[in-house]
């Protein structure tokens with residue numbers, strides 16, 4: 267077991283890697299805690315938290331909305347939650363985002379913690395204190411910055427994850443290595459099979475290293491003024507591909523990272539050999555390197571992206587494996603780059 271800490275503006279978050287979910291009672295008292303989960307996680311693991319009051323939410327991005335939060339407030343009210351109460355989200359990124367938002371807004375903020383049950387939630391969604399819901403087709407438009415008190419990562423829970431969900435999370439692990447940790451990238455190249463087979467030593471190391479990168483960046487820039495933008499590597503194109511090509515998030519980020527890596531190469535920032543290494547690792551992990559795309563739809567989706575500043579987008583490019591830089595790119599320049607990229611894809 268290893269742990270890390272994020273010091274937020276108001277609260278600190280303790281992240282424990284390698285703690286089994288069975289230890290939850292020593293982090294939050296069943297008499298004072300409401301658990302938020304979804305039906306799949308409850309049917310698989312509900313017996314491990316049956317001593318708690320439970321609210322179940324629906325599955326999928328369509329449940330990440332204000333109606334769901336309102337349903338949770340109803341339960342908080344009928345169960346008489348007060349300022350001494352605690353909320354725990356047990357599930358994937360959707361459960362964590364919704365639970366964190368409901369807890370952060372009820373009674374002006376109840377303390378909360380997470381047991382992330384997907385790889386994506388363990389290395390990304392549960393870490394960093396962003397929570398929220400989608401609104402009128404815009405992802406994560408409504409939300410708060412608020413740190414959970416704890417995050418417990420039990421890699422045993424990942425054994426039941428469908429392969430596609432595992433790979434979705436793995437794309438974010440590769441992203442973390444690419445922006446800040448060259449040795450982790452080499453480790454992933456060497457031990458890919460063990461990691462994907464959830465070998466306990468390998469997955470625990472990769473989850474811990476990946477969280478360390480995000481936690482370090484978030485501690486330096488909790489509210490995304492600078493450094494935290496690096497975590498968006500592959501995501502400007504990725505979000506657009508997710509909307510226009512119907513890919514899963516990690517799959518879209520994978521193709522988005524390839525586009526961003528090639529753009530970095532085209533600008534003379536990244537060596538061609540590094541682009542090849544990136545493509546090889548993604549391919550070996552069975553993640554897509556490209557996607558069918560309609561340029562106008564992508565530009566429109568990129569324009570809607572929250573990271574847009576005037577006519578420029580803060581784009582994250584690579585200067586090498588393990589080194590990212592935020593570069594303002596004009597929308598017009600992006601159009602040209604996409605024409606170029608298409609010729610090379």
Ligand SMILES: NC(=O)c1ccc[n+]([C@@H]2O[C@H](COP(=O)([O-])OP(=O)(O)OC[C@H]3O[C@@H](n4cnc5c(N)ncnc54)[C@H](O)[C@@H]3O)[C@@H](O)[C@H]2O)c1
Nearest residue numbers: 306325358359360361383384386387390391396423426427
């Ligand atoms: N807050 C942040 O900083 C942040 C960062 C990244 C992503 N996110 C959000 O995370 C969400 C995606 O999260 P996700 O990929 O975990 O998706 P998800 O929460 O939808 O989970 C994926 C599926 O796996 C199931 N599942 C969960 N744990 C399981 C387990 N152990 N075994 C079997 N099935 C299991 C779920 O029921 C669900 O059907 C998106 O809404 C995204 O916006 C948030």
Ligand SMILES: [Zn+2]
Nearest residue numbers: 438501515519
């Ligand atoms: Zn992501």
